[in-house]
Amino acid sequence: MKLYDNNQAPNPRRVRMVLAEKGIPDVEIVPIELGAGGNLTPEFCAKNPFGKVPVLELDDGFCLAETGAICRYLDERFDGGSLFGKTVEDRARIDMWDHRMELGLVISVAMGFQHLSGFFKDRMTPVEAWGKECVGNVLKILPILEKQLADNTWVAGSEFSIADITAICAIDFARVIKIRIGDEYPSIQRWHAAMKERPSYTA
Ligand SMILES: N[C@@H](CCC(=O)N[C@@H](CS)C(=O)NCC(=O)O)C(=O)O
Numbered sequence: 001m002k003l004y005d006n007n008q009a010p011n012p013r014r015v016r017m018v019l020a021e022k023g024i025p026d027v028e029i030v031p032i033e034l035g036a037g038g039n040l041t042p043e044f045c046a047k048n049p050f051g052k053v054p055v056l057e058l059d060d061g062f063c064l065a066e067t068g069a070i071c072r073y074l075d076e077r078f079d080g081g082s083l084f085g086k087t088v089e090d091r092a093r094i095d096m097w098d099h100r101m102e103l104g105l106v107i108s109v110a111m112g113f114q115h116l117s118g119f120f121k122d123r124m125t126p127v128e129a130w131g132k133e134c135v136g137n138v139l140k141i142l143p144i145l146e147k148q149l150a151d152n153t154w155v156a157g158s159e160f161s162i163a164d165i166t167a168i169c170a171i172d173f174a175r176v177i178k179i180r181i182g183d184e185y186p187s188i189q190r191w192h193a194a195m196k197e198r199p200s201y202t203a
Contacts, residue, residue, distance in 0.1 A: 002028045004047065004055040009034060010106055010173040011067040012054040013203070017165045018071045020200035022080035040123065068102065071162055083162040090159075097148075097156040097163035100141075105170035108137040112177040135177050142185060149187035153194075160198075168195045 003019070005012045019027055032038040032053050039051045048055045048065040056064045056073070064070050075083050085091040114120050115131030145167070148155065155163040171181060171192070181188045195201055 001026070001059060002030050002057040004030045004032050004044070004053050004057070006032050006034050006039075006053050009053060010110065010169040011052075013169045014067050014165050015054045015056065015070050015074070016203040017169070017200040018074050018083060018162070020203035021083060021165070021198075022074060022078050024074060024078050024080070035119065037122070068098070071165070075162070083160075083165070085156075085159075085161065090157075094156040094161045094163055098161070098166050101155065101163050101166040101170060104141045105138060105145075105174075106166060108134040108141070109170050109174045109177060109179075112138065113173070116177060131177075135179070138174060138177070138179055142179075142181075142188065146185045146187050149191045154191070164191075164195065165200075168192070168201070 003012070003015060005016065007013075016029075018024075032044065034053070038044065039048075039053055044055075045051050047057065047063040050065065052065065054065070054067060054070060056070045058064065064073055072084060083094075085094040112131050112134035114124065115126045115128060115134065118126045120126075145155070152158060154160050155167050171188070174180070181192060183189070
């Protein structure tokens with residue numbers, strides 16, 4: 001398998017963390033330079049017509065895009081304990097929190113970054129007001145996450161899951177919109193320290 005990757009971006013990191021958590025070997029990492037438009041070339045768009053990383057190219061040449069789909073594929077295809085839950089109820093609860101972290105945090109942080117920094121202004125029109133709205137949305141979710149982590153060890157409950165991976169990738173990337181987890185969020189800080197202890201954190 002090959003992973004088309006970018007080591008600064010939050011979504012490819014989610015996949016690298018799943019690879020590390022599951023101990024999946026022999027994945028060739030292919031770096032794609034986003035600022036220079038390496039994701040917009042005809043060759044790359046033949047793999048993903050949406051022109052986004054990550055893309056996982058399977059050994060038969062099939063190209064799987066969309067971070068959630070890639071993570072779920074890796075989880076089901078390889079042994080090493082499920083990050084998506086065992087029972088129907090566990091899977092539903094983990095899915096709920098993973099969606100909250102993806103839609104509420106990853107996407108809002110990414111939109112805030114894109115619309116306030118102008119990093120991709122060669123390919124989109126940044127709208128400052130929308131960027132500010134997205135930053136505000138992140139700030140509204142953090143107290144909800146704080147309460148969840150005050151009541152639970154991990155984002156989706158008592159077991160480490162894909163929701164923790166999705167959340168940490170968003171929260172670490174939030175530095176680009178100048179959001180950092182301060183002392184007003186002691187439970188998120190406790191969880192963040194626990195995440196840093198996992199070898200997958202630096203994947
Ligand atoms: N829906 C896609 C979004 C992927 C995405 O937004 N990737 C970003 C990096 S985190 C990207 O490739 N950006 C390049 C661009 O927008 O030109 C997924 O979940 O994988």
